Amino acid sequence: MSNWVMEHKWTWSYLGSIGVFILISLVSQNALATLTASISFASFFILVGIGQMLVITTGPGNIDLSIPYTIALTGLVATKVMNEANALILPGMAAGILVGALVGLFNFALIRFAFIPPMIATLASSFIIRTLSIVFFRGLQLKPPRDLELFVTVRYGFVPLMFLMVLIVAVLMHFILTRSTYGRNIHAIGQNIRAAWLSGINVIRHKLITYTLCGVFAGITGVLLSAFSGGATLDMGEEYMMYSIAVVVLGGSSIAGGNSNVPGIVGASVLLYLIVNLLNILGLGANLKLIFTGIVIVIIIFASGERLRKAAG
Amino acid sequence: MQRKQIIPTDFLLPLVSVVVVFIPIVILKPRVLQYEGLNLLFNMAVPVTLATIGQLFAMTIGEIDFSLGNLVSLVTCIVGTVIPSNFSLGMIFLAGILLIYVLIGAFLYLKKLPSIIVTIGMSFVWTGIAVTIQPHPGGNVPKFVQQIVSFRPPWIPLPLIYLGALAIGIHVILNKTNFGILVRGLGGNQKAIHQAGHSILRIQMGAFLLVGLFGILSGAALAGITTSADANLARNYTLLAVASVILGGGSFAGGKVSPVGAVLGACTMTLVGTLLTFLKISPDWQIGAQGLIILMVLFVNSLIKHPRKVPYV
Numbered sequence: 001m002s003n004w005v006m007e008h009k010w011t012w013s014y015l016g017s018i019g020v021f022i023l024i025s026l027v028s029q030n031a032l033a034t035l036t037a038s039i040s041f042a043s044f045f046i047l048v049g050i051g052q053m054l055v056i057t058t059g060p061g062n063i064d065l066s067i068p069y070t071i072a073l074t075g076l077v078a079t080k081v082m083n084e085a086n087a088l089i090l091p092g093m094a095a096g097i098l099v100g101a102l103v104g105l106f107n108f109a110l111i112r113f114a115f116i117p118p119m120i121a122t123l124a125s126s127f128i129i130r131t132l133s134i135v136f137f138r139g140l141q142l143k144p145p146r147d148l149e150l151f152v153t154v155r156y157g158f159v160p161l162m163f164l165m166v167l168i169v170a171v172l173m174h175f176i177l178t179r180s181t182y183g184r185n186i187h188a189i190g191q192n193i194r195a196a197w198l199s200g201i202n203v204i205r206h207k208l209i210t211y212t213l214c215g216v217f218a219g220i221t222g223v224l225l226s227a228f229s230g231g232a233t234l235d236m237g238e239e240y241m242m243y244s245i246a247v248v249v250l251g252g253s254s255i256a257g258g259n260s261n262v263p264g265i266v267g268a269s270v271l272l273y274l275i276v277n278l279l280n281i282l283g284l285g286a287n288l289k290l291i292f293t294g295i296v297i298v299i300i301i302f303a304s305g306e307r308l309r310k311a312a313g
Numbered sequence: 314m315q316r317k318q319i320i321p322t323d324f325l326l327p328l329v330s331v332v333v334v335f336i337p338i339v340i341l342k343p344r345v346l347q348y349e350g351l352n353l354l355f356n357m358a359v360p361v362t363l364a365t366i367g368q369l370f371a372m373t374i375g376e377i378d379f380s381l382g383n384l385v386s387l388v389t390c391i392v393g394t395v396i397p398s399n400f401s402l403g404m405i406f407l408a409g410i411l412l413i414y415v416l417i418g419a420f421l422y423l424k425k426l427p428s429i430i431v432t433i434g435m436s437f438v439w440t441g442i443a444v445t446i447q448p449h450p451g452g453n454v455p456k457f458v459q460q461i462v463s464f465r466p467p468w469i470p471l472p473l474i475y476l477g478a479l480a481i482g483i484h485v486i487l488n489k490t491n492f493g494i495l496v497r498g499l500g501g502n503q504k505a506i507h508q509a510g511h512s513i514l515r516i517q518m519g520a521f522l523l524v525g526l527f528g529i530l531s532g533a534a535l536a537g538i539t540t541s542a543d544a545n546l547a548r549n550y551t552l553l554a555v556a557s558v559i560l561g562g563g564s565f566a567g568g569k570v571s572p573v574g575a576v577l578g579a580c581t582m583t584l585v586g587t588l589l590t591f592l593k594i595s596p597d598w599q600i601g602a603q604g605l606i607i608l609m610v611l612f613v614n615s616l617i618k619h620p621r622k623v624p625y626v
Contacts, residue, residue, distance in 0.1 A: 063429075065552070115615035116608065120559050123552050124604040124611075131601025138597070242379075242433045255427040287444035294437030301430055302420065 010252035010264030012303070013271045020274040028281045036158045038273040040228070043166040044221050045269035048240050049247035050173050051217030053265060054210045055118075056248055057177075059190040059257035062118045064211070066107060066126035067218045067244050071237030073129050074100045074222030076137040079144060079232040086147040093223050100219020103129060104212035111211070112204060133234055144227040152228045162224065167266070174262035183260075186210055190257030247272065250300050272296075326617065327561045327577035330610045334584045341591045348470055354587060355472035355580065359462065360385070360535035361553060362476055362579040365561075366483055366572070367527030368554035372563055373487070373570045374500045374520050376421065376428035380436035381528055382550035384410065386543065387443040388532020393452025393542025411525045418521025422514050436551075443544035452542025462537035476576055483572035496520050497570070556607050557582050562614075581610070 025031040048067055055064045078096030082088045103125065110121035143149075154161040177183035185206050188196040197203050221240075226232035249255050250272070251264025275296055279289045344350050364385055371378045378384075388407070396403035417435070421428050464471060487493035495516045498506045507513055535547055560581060561574030585606050589599045 110608065114608065114612040116611045117559065117564075120556060120607065120611060123556065124607045127604025127607075128601045131598055131604070134597045242436065246430060246433055249427060249430040255429055287441045287448070290437045290441030290444065292441075294434045294439075294441065297434035297437065298431055301426055301434065302424060 010261050010267055012300070013250060013252075013264060013267030016300070017267060017271045017274055020271065020278055024274065024278050024281060027278075032158045034277050034281065035274075036155065036160060038277050039163045039270055040153075040160045041276075042266075042269040042273040043160070043163045044225055044228075044240075045243055045247050045272065046166050046170055046266055047217050047221045047224075048244040049251070049265040049269055050170065050262065051214035052244040053248045053251075053253050053260050053262070054177075054186065054217075055214045056245075056253060056255060057190045057257050057260045058186050058207055058210050059193055062190075062207075062257060063245070064104075064107065064122045064214050064218075065119060065241060066103060066122040066129060067214070068237035068239075068241045069126045069129040069133065070100055070103045070215060070218040071222040071225060071240055072232065072234055073103070073133045073137075074219040075226030075232035075236060076133055076140055076222075076234075078223040079142050079226050080137065080140060082142075082145050082148070084142055084145055086145045089145050089148050092145075096223040097216055097219040100215040100217070100222065101212050102215070103218070104215025105208070107215070108208050108211040112207065130234075137232075138234065140232060143231050148227045149230070152224055162228075170262050170266055177260050177262060182206065182209065187258055187260065190259070192258075243272065246297055250297065324562060324571050324574040324577060326610070326614050327571075327574040327581065330560065330581045331577050331584065334581055334588055334606075338584065338588050338591060341588075352465075352470040352472060354584070355470065355476065356462075356538055358580045358583040359472050359475050360531045360538065360547070361550065361557065361583050362479055362576050363527050363531035363534055364547070364550045364554040365557040365575050365579040366479060367524045367531065368551075369483070369558050369561075369563060369570050369572065369575045370496070370520050370523040370527070371428070372500075372555075372558050373496050374517060377432070377555065378524050378528075379429055379432040379551055380439055381432075381524070381554055382548045382552070383436040383439035383443070384525070384528040385532040385535060385547035385550050386545060387439045387446075388529050389536040389539075389546050390443045390447040390452065390542045390544055392458055392533050392536040393454045393540075394447050396458075397453045397455050407529055410529060411522060414521045414525030414528075415518045418518040419514060421521075422517045440544060447542045447544055450541055450543035450546070452536070452540075454536045454540045454542065458533055458537040459540060460537075462534050476580065480573045480576040483576075487570065487572055492516070492519060501569070553582055554579075560607065560610055560614075581606075 021031065021035060024034050028034055048071070052064055052067060055062050074096040077099045078092040080092075081095040082092030107118075107122050107125050110116050110125060111118050114121070116124070152160075152162050156164070175183075177187075185196065185201045188199070188201060189203055189206055193203060218237075222232070222237065225236060229236065245255075247265050247268040250268035251266075252261040253259055253264065272293070275293065276289065279292055284292070338345055338354070342350070345354050364381055368378055368381055388410075391403050391406045395406055413435075417428075417431060420426060421431060462471070466474060485493075487497060495506060495511055496519070499513060499516050499520070503513060506516070531550070532547070536542060539546065557578035558570065558575050560578030561571050561576070562578075563570040563575060582603070585603050586599060589602050590596075594602060
């Protein structure tokens with residue numbers, strides 16, 4: 001057992017989640033409600049985390065820093081298109097996801113055709129996306145359509161429907177990464193891009209798909225998050241910059257690319273949000289919550305450190 | 314033996330980009346060429362440059378500090394709030410920050426940890442402490458700190474003296490001292506430095522000490538100029554500094570950096586904002602325009618430097 005845990009370090013995040021949940025049960029009368037709230041919010045971490053992980057898997061230096069503002073832009077676009085009408089939910093969702101995909105394509109184009117390092121390319125594109133959101137959608141007062149709002153808050157017992165759907169997506173992505181040609185190929189590219197290219201993998205097409213998928217995941221998150229939080233705002237994606245990277249690394253994927261871990265992302269997302277909620281229940285102020293969250297991230301990284309390779313890039 | 318001069322390619326492009334931004338400013342407002350104009354124009358470039366130099370030391374050894382902007386903000390709170398009421402406590406805070414940076418450098422090496430995620434964790438910690446010290450913008454920055462960044466030497470405006478001294482000083486440290494050469498060597502070929510009998514641990518700790526030190530200097534300068542303590546004052550400095558290092562000809566891979574270029578890069582980033590204001594471009598568009606300018610400069614940069622034939626990204 002202990003060997004298996006050592007081999008599969010992502011299991012730590014599950015053990016940690018159980019531990020934190022027990023702590024929550026000790027201090028709170030309504031632990032199940034806390035769990036429900038936590039996994040609802042964790043669903044968003046999982047979605048952006050999977051997108052970020054795909055990008056990171058393609059090798060050293062690959063990262064998408066445009067996720068936070070893509071979430072905001074796609075949420076705003078979707079809310080605007082839906083215009084509070086139930087009939088327009090599907091077109092709105094499609095519009096949001098399409099915008100996400102376009103952002104991903106734009107990022108890819110900057111990296112491939114302008115030869116700009118991904119970190120700077122996605123950062124600069126996030127500045128542009130932010131400006132588009134401000135110019136076109138500032139002061140957007142629309143609420144999400146009633147049906148969509150109900151849909152994202154539906155629960156079976158204490159399990160939100162949205163979390164179940166995100167889990168299905170996660171399982172699907174797990175099999176795509178471990179069993180499909182696309183999945184195996186992006187691992188190969190991440191481990192040795194030259195070897196991958198020499199063995200006939202179309203590196204460029206795989207990177208195009210990967211960055212686009214990351215944008216799509218950010219788009220889905222933007223649409224759902226705007227429905228979940230009662231409307232889209234310019235800053236609603238802000239915290240996802242740090243958390244999207246944190247869940248990838250805490251989940252056991254290497255920041256240097258070449259390996260991925262979907263179960264780990266699910267565990268790390270739930271763990272992080274349970275911790276946030278535990279700190280909430282303990283009544284800590286925003287400042288202490290930040291400090292503890294940071295310390296927890298650093299401690300988990302130290303604890304699971306040995307195996308991680310250094311980012312070179 | 315004539316050593317290869319780094320002058321032409323390394324900072325020609327950053328120099329051109331500063332000039333390209335500077336000329337329209339002069340055309341729009343010829344008075345900026347006077348003492349007072351230059352003073353105001355380059356004032357804000359000083360803290361940005363100091364943060365850039367901090368990031369430069371991290372990137373020289375192939376690491377990155379994602380918490381730099383949060384640290385700079387924290388330092389404005391320490392300088393503006395803690396130091397006026399309790400000088401020695403403030404100094405203990407600053408010494409503590411340096412100690413933590415040295416420890417981060419050591420742990421990153423000893424446990425082969427990815428710097429990006431450890432510094433993401435630290436960014437939460439810095440902001441948490443900053444909010445604890447200074448929940449709302451305010452503070453009372455001591456007179457002597459204000460004077461250091463605002464006294465008026467004859468002939469040459471103060472910011473230009475600081476920027477020139479930093480460019481030359483850091484260039485000398487990195488290119489002419491043993492420590493600087495080892496730091497660059499660590500980024501270029503860690504194994505070679507190790508084989509040559511140097512302690513990588515010590516070099517890495519030294520480099521991180523400098524990251525922390527320049528972060529603190531940047532925060533002090535920013536507090537002196539803005540006379541305010543604000544936990545969110547410099548959040549965009551993290552990425553501004555990365556962009557400035559890259560604009561200045563540095564690379565993510567480490568080993569290759571240009572201090573003079575980085576200072577020019579930081580000036581470009583600062584002047585772009587001023588130019589956009591002078592052009593009466595609404596603040597809404599400014600951040601997007603900044604993104605576009607980064608992209609253009611880097612695109613030109615990559616065209617000149619790497620007429621790439623690599624068939625994969």
